[in-house]
Amino acid sequence: xxxxxxTPVAHYNLLEPLGSGALGALYRARxxxxxxxxxxRLADPEIGKNPALLxxxxxxxxxxxxxxxxxxxxxWDYGEADGRYYLAYEFVAGHSLREEARGALHPxxxxxxxxxxxxxxxxxxxxxxxxxxxxxxxxxxxxKGSAKILDFGMAYxxxxxxxxxxxxxxxxxxxxxxxxxxxxxxxxxxxxxxxDGRTDVFSIGTLVYELVTxxxxxxxxxxxxxxxxxxxxxxxxxxEVNPNVPKELDPVLARALTPDLDNRQQSAxxxxxxxxxxxxMLDVRxxxxxxxxxxxxxxxxxxRKANGLLIAFLxxxxxxxxxxxxxxxx
Numbered sequence: 402x403x404x405x406x407x408t409p410v411a412h413y414n415l416l417e418p419l420g421s422g423a424l425g426a427l428y429r430a431r432x433x434x435x436x437x438x439x440x441x442r443l444a445d446p447e448i449g450k451n452p453a454l455l456x457x458x459x460x461x462x463x464x465x466x467x468x469x470x471x472x473x474x475x476x477w478d479y480g481e482a483d484g485r486y487y488l489a490y491e492f493v494a495g496h497s498l499r500e501e502a503r504g505a506l507h508p509x510x511x512x513x514x515x516x517x518x519x520x521x522x523x524x525x526x527x528x529x530x531x532x533x534x535x536x537x538x539x540x541x542x543x544x545k546g547s548a549k550i551l552d553f554g555m556a557y558x559x560x561x562x563x564x565x566x567x568x569x570x571x572x573x574x575x576x577x578x579x580x581x582x583x584x585x586x587x588x589x590x591x592x593x594x595x596x597d598g599r600t601d602v603f604s605i606g607t608l609v610y611e612l613v614t615x616x617x618x619x620x621x622x623x624x625x626x627x628x629x630x631x632x633x634x635x636x637x638x639x640x641e642v643n644p645n646v647p648k649e650l651d652p653v654l655a656r657a658l659t660p661d662l663d664n665r666q667q668s669a670x671x672x673x674x675x676x677x678x679x680x681x682m683l684d685v686r687x688x689x690x691x692x693x694x695x696x697x698x699x700x701x702x703x704x705r706k707a708n709g710l711l712i713a714f715l716x717x718x719x720x721x722x723x724x725x726x727x728x729x730x731x
Contacts, residue, residue: 407428410430410441410443410482410483410485410487411480411482411487412432412433412434413430413431413432413433413439413441413487413489414430414431414433415428415429415430415441416428416429416430416431416438417429419440422559422560423558423559423560423562423563424442424444424445424555424558424559425442425443425444425445426442426443427440427441427442427443428440428441428442428443429441429492430489432477432478432489437492438492439477439478439489439490439491439492440474440489440490440491440492440493441487441488441489441490442487442488442489442490443485443486443487444458444485444486444487444488444558446484446485448486449481449484449485449486455486457557458486458558459479461554461555461557461558462476462479462488462555463479464528464529464530464554465530465553465554465555466478466479467528467530468524468525468528468530468553468554470520470521470524470525471521471547472517472518472520472521472547472548472549472550473521473524473525473549473550473553474490474491474493474541474549474550474551474552474553475490475491476488476489476490476491476553477489477490477491488555490551491549493541493543493549493551494543494544495541495542495543495544495549496541496542497537497538497540497541497542498514498537498538498540498541498542498548498608499537499538500542501514501542502537502611502612502615504615505612505613505614505615505643505645506612506613507645508613508643508645508646508647508650508683509680509683509684509687511609511612511613512609512613512650512676512679512680512683513680514542514548514612515605515608515609515612515676516673516676516677516680517547517548518535518540518548518550518605518608519605519669519670519672519673519676520669520670520673521548521550522535522550522598522601522602522605522669523668523669523670523673525553525554526598526601526668526669526670530553530554531554531556531596531597531598531600531601532550532552532553532554532556532601532604533556533557533562533565533590533596533600533601534552534556534559534561534562534565534582535550535585535601535604535605535608536561536581536582536584536585536604536608537581537585537608537611538561538581539551539552539559539561540608560582561582564579564582564583565582565583565586565590567579568583568586568590568591568624568628569590569591569592569593570593572624572625572627572628573623573624573625575624576624577623577624579624580620580621580623580624580627583624583627583628583631584607584617584619584620584621584627584630584631585604585607585608585617586604586628586631587599587600587603587604587631588603588631588632588634588660589662591628591631591632592632598667598668598669599662599665599666599667599668601669602657602665602666602668602669602672603657603658603665605657605669605672606654606657606658606672607619607658609650609654609657609676610636610639610654610658613639613643613646613650614639614642614643614646615643616642618630618636618637618658619631619634619636632660633660634658634659634660636658638651638654638655639651639654647679647682647683647686649678649679649682649683650679653672653675653676653679656675657672
């Protein structure tokens with residue numbers, strides 16, 4: 402292997418290759434303008450030669466660059482240099498969600514990651530940007546334990562996005578490696594239908610199920626079996642798979658993983674709120690809550706004992722103030 406230095410791209414010095422995908426090669430690079438490390442994706446040269454593809458690429462890049470959320474890997478910059486188009490992403494040090502969850506996680510840890518993911522997706526949806534390829538390989542966990550979603554808004558170009566598109570035509574022609582992508586797609590994607598934010602909700606639900614049980618609810622032995630399982634969306638409630646999972650999570654995931662779009666949570670924000678409620682109940686049950694949850698119901702019933710103590714306190718305070726005023730006026 403050659404030790405020759407890699408040729409710079411624009412103001413980015415390429416440091417080392419990180420891999421490649423459907424869109425192009427990925428490098429760890431140094432931004433010499435601002436002095437930070439980035440993940441630099443070099444797009445396939447063919448994209449620049451096709452006006453329609455190039456217009457789509459730039460449109461997706463512009464949309465992705467509008468996102469700014471702590472759980473989304475930021476697209477800092479995109480452009481062209483010497484005929485090569487590039488994407489400069491925030492460099493995320495850590496490991497994939499696949500590596501983080503090699504089995505069932507502690508339910509509270511799983512919910513924490515799930516809430517971070519759902520919050521990030523909700524923020525992106527508020528900017529009209531869908532992910533479309535959420536799965537353990539497109540989510541990283543940093544050294545501090547935070548989730549970071551990669552390639553937001555670029556599903557048309559990613560290998561996972563290509564696999565999802567191919568699955569609608571002939572899933573059995575795909576290799577068995579495709580199962581790791583197909584098991585996280587939504588029924589409407591599998592059927593080649595229109596997609597919206599609820600598609601990402603389904604994928605989040607699948608991820609949450611796997612985080613708390615250690616198993617994917619739809620993964621089959623072949624790509625075709627997996628697609629059929631996704632379309633049917635039948636699964637055992639997570640609390641029956643793992644008794645440590647709070648039963649309150651069962652109906653939340655039942656809604657997230659329904660093929661019926663109208664009965665699914667209508668937004669990632671709604672799913673995040675429901676996951677927070679389950680987490681709050683789990684905290685109360687285990688006594689692990691660091692602070693009272695703002696999602697706990699507020700009791701509007703008057704507390705007569707507390708009111709009596711308050712009145713007594715006010716009377717004593719008034720008497721003390723009157724005594725001080727009497728002393729000063731003498």
